[in-house]
Structures are given as C-alpha cells and as structure tokens.
Amino acid sequence: MAVLQIREAINQAIDEEMERDSGVFIMGEEVAQYNGAYKVTQGLWKKYGDKRVIDTPITEAGFAGIGIGAAMTGIGVRPIVEMMTWNFAILAFDQIINHAAKASYMSAGQFKVPIVFRGPNGPAHMLGAQHSQALESMMAHVPGLIVMTPSTPFDAKGMLKAAIRDDNPVIFMESEMMYGNKGEVPEEEYIIPIGKGDIKREGTDVTIIAWTKMVAVALKAAEELQKEGINAEVLDPRTLRPLDEELIIESVKKTNRCVIVEDSWPFASVGTEIAHRIHTIAFDYLDAPVEKINSADIPMPYAENLEHAALPSSEKVIAAVKKVLYR
C-alpha cells in the first residue's frame, strides 16, 4: 500500500473523480495556479487546465452560489468548491444554508444539489480568533446538509469519493494541521459510505468519541491510559450528519462510559447531540454521565500559552476518562 499524506489522499480522490466523470470540477481561491493555499490541489490545474480547475476571486458567497446553481441544473455538473478555510466559508453560509440545503426540499425533490464544499476547519496554531474556528456544529445543525470530517488519509480519500458521488450538498471539513499526516492508502478503488463511523482503537473500559484532529488527541490519551490499565476505545464517527448512531450506541453498551472530544465550542455542539442520544438511547447501560471536552468557550486567543490552555489536550481527556471511571 502507498503511504500518503492526507493532502495527497484528498488530491487523489479529486483527481480520480475528475477522471471518472467529466462533470466534476473544482473551484476556489488559489486552487489552480498556486496549487492550493495548502497544496491540496497540487498538479490538478496542470493536468486539467482552466476549464476544470478554476481560480476564483475572493468572493465566497458568489462562487459558492455559482457552484450550487451549476449543480442544481440536473445536467451532470458536480462541483467541488474549496473554501480556503471554513472561517471564510462563513461568508457563504447564506448560499449554503438558505439555498443549497433547501433546494431539494422546497422543490419537492425536483432539484438535486450534488456539490461538495471542502477545506480546513478548526484551530491551527496561533492564527487568532478570526482564523481558528471549528464550525462543524453549525453546519451539522442544518437539515439538508451532510457533514463529513475525516481523520486519516485512508478515510479522507474514501469519504471524499462518496461525497463527490452523492446527490446532496456535502460539507467536507479537513484540518490544516493534519494535511501532512501520513497513512496507508490502497492502490485499488474504495469508497467509505456516508454515515459510517470507525473504531480507531478497540477497548473495553470507556468510549472516547472524536473526529478529525481530535482523534489523535484521543488516541494519545488512550495510550497513556493503557499504562494505568485503562483500556479505552476510540470511536471516530467520520460523518457527523447523518451520525452513525448504531456504532456509537453499540460501543457505549460495551464500555458503559463515554467521553467526547471536540475542538469546537461546547455550547450546542455535535458532542452535545451525541451525548443527548447516548443518554436517551443507552441510559440503562451508562455507569456515569457522558463527559465532553471542548475548546474553551471563547474566541481563540493568539498567545501560545493561552491557545494551549484553550484547546483540548490528551491530559484533559485523561482527566475526563478518570472522572467517568470514578478514579
């Protein structure tokens, strides 16, 4: 198996889907001649040219809308819209939430919106308040949208292919800090279906639920906990909407305890929804209330020490695990 960076795995998924289907194109800021702000689209412009790899002006609302409109015509156009980061996609929320997410429903199914909005999400390192936001909960709040959050090169490639082939608007949230992370990716084609979670580490004593960048934090905590004889399971839902409820409930029924880790804010987060579902569906199996570790409930500060204090860490996860284990 080839060992790829996440950025390369995403690049392969886009490349292969563009080869397979001439209706697939990618547009966004700096995606063509600059090869992407984070080099995710490296080489694609050279290969496919101006028609299918399109540099846009800095006009998130405008090009998001052009993508949605192109997708809705029903004549085989499947846009991939790169958002330089999700912080900037906020400018396009009107197009995504008021338009893409509602076109199918309002037209009683006449319109399909096969489009992917993808780009890095969540805090990186010392980028300050306007550039350090994890916005998956805002997107997952909206019926009509699918939200995917890969954590490995293998997942990123298989999930993105599913996203591109799906007939709904998909929000695909990556992490700037993870683009260089490496992992094995098979040569042959595979698809990871929307809505399918994955157990990243099997365990029996507690379920730690995490996605994207937080999976590594959870795994690190699990390794540390193992030294103390605590065997943690790490579950990555991979798709946040629709949620792989079955996998989550199954795991919690086995471990009876759960900690959720997310680098978004705590108020009304995806973790809040997951905790609610566990509490209502698997209440009788729980030995402790579900714990949640989030970024601090503040805009992200710049100073390194403050940012570190604001972010989830394996230490915080370990403390939460011990809390649900009453240790």
Next chain:
Amino acid sequence: MEKIKTMKEEKKKNAQAPWADLNLSNEKLIKIYRDMLLIRRFEERAAQEYGKGKIGGFCHLYIGQEATGVGAIAPLREDDFIYTAYRDHGQAIARGMSSKGCMAELFGKATGVSKGIGGSMHFYDLSKGFMGGWGIVGGHPPLAAGSAFATKYQGRDSVTICFMGEASTNQGVFHEILNMAMLWKLPIIFICENNGYGMGTAISRAMAGEHLFEKAAGYEMARGAVNGMDVIEMYREMSVAIERARKESLPTFLEARTYRFRGHSMSDPGQYRTKDEIDEYKKRDPIETFGSALKQWNVLSESAIEKLEEEIKAEVQEAVEFADASPQPPIDVLYDHVYA
C-alpha cells in the same frame, strides 16, 4: 461629480520641492520619512523574529507599501478613525503606536497592543482611533462605514479612513458599503491599496475591468488613482479627500497603486511573480525616493539620514528586547472580555 486625476508618473521638473504646495514643515517632512523607515526596519526585524519562531501564525509584512500608509495617516487629526485589514503593522506604527507594543503583540505578550490576544492581524488602540486589524477579506469596510456613520450622527467632524486590499473589492459587501456611504453621505475615505496581487492571484485574473477606482463610478463617488509609492502624492490626495469628508461629509474612493516587496505572508514563497517585476518596483522604493527628495531640497543631509537609521535601529532593537523580556499573558485572562 469631481474625479481625481489619475497619477502622473513623470516628475514635474520645476524649481519647486514636490511638497511646495502643501503646508508641510521640515519637522513634519522628517517625521513622515522617519515613520516610513521605522516601518521598514520594524518589518524586516519581524521577519527575522518570525524565522526564529518568536512570532507565530500568519504574519503579513507592509514592506514596499510604507508610503501609502504613512501618506494617508499623516494628514489625519487625532480624533479621526482608522480601519485596516490584517496587514496592519505599518499603519499602526504610522498612527503612533509604539514599536514596543507592536513587537510585543507579535510575540504574543501581555504588553502587546492587544495584550497578546490579537496577534499580528489584530492590532488595536482605541485611544488613537486605531480600530484595527481585521482578518476576513472584505469584513471591515462595513465597520469603517459604521464609524463614519456614528461620527456624523453625533455631529462630530471626525473622518474615518479605511484601508483595504484590491482583492477585497471583489467581495459583495464592498459594493453594499460604497452604495450606502454615498447614499448617506458618510465622511469616509476608502483607500484601496492596490499592490497587484491578492495572495498569488494577479488582479487581472480576479477582476473584470481594468480601472479599479472606477468601481466607485457606479455610485457616483469621488474617486481616482494615486501613486502609492509616493508619500507626498498620497498626502496631497488624502488631504483633499479628508477635507471633502470633514467639510462636506462626502466619501472618496482612492486607489493607491503600490507593491509589496515580500510574499503575501511569511509562508508564501511568492512564485507567481518574476524577480524582474519585483526589481522593477524596488527601483521605485518609496523610502529611497522620498529620502533623495529630502536631500535634494536640503531637508535632510546624508549624515542626518544615517543618524536616523541608527536611532531607528536602536528603537527596533529595544522593541525586540522589550517583547522578549515581557511576560506571556496570565492564564486567568482566558475568559476575560468575551462579553463587555
């Protein structure tokens, strides 16, 4: 509708200093030169400290654009307001914010202009009317128009100036704001710093039409282009625009043609421009150009310029030492000021 003349590249070869028509004392001229030089040296040092890992995140340098910021800010009054984007170090210094406080902010220290919370892109000093320091392309011009709205509402004759990159004029909200600024006759000057590139994208690849300042034509706003590499020309055109805002409560859109000598940010290798192009612009270095004029008209001697260099070198060194020695913000400020 008045239309400001598009810049004239060739210098008038008359017997007068370029600033002869302006009421500028030698002291003020030297201050303008000093500010530009301080910005240059500050930014060069910031780049070095970034390389050493003392500064984190995104760091956008103002090198090459000094004349635009200094020339626009120099004619302002203390009760005027300034808004800008993330490329904000130069304008903060031009507004008289201390190099110590600015460097400490870059270092993420408690003594920084935003107490280490803001970082490179978010310098603020309300007491100086320096309203920052905003990171979303096209996000702050509405705030600047709001500032102009408020001063007019309160019957003050303060003006607001708003710097923005040329690429931000493609955002939809830019047009909303130009419309309202004219419709409601707001005392604001939009200074579009046209450095030719939005990150790696040349303006011609991102904007339909050739004449950027004519975007204001649809709103029948006073507008024009100015040589942003010439601090005196900036000062002159800004003085006219400020007068218009202060006396007539009317907005102006100024396209300042300038160039950034470095990459978009510290992480940009800048492969989208040729070395020839950069060298061509470096020949028009705003600081050297102004320095020669000051020498030619006997405002500053060579030795006085050298002395200024020494002084500024020491000031920047002191700023770095101050930033380095300053404490990080204490952890217990983490939740401060989320709400007023």
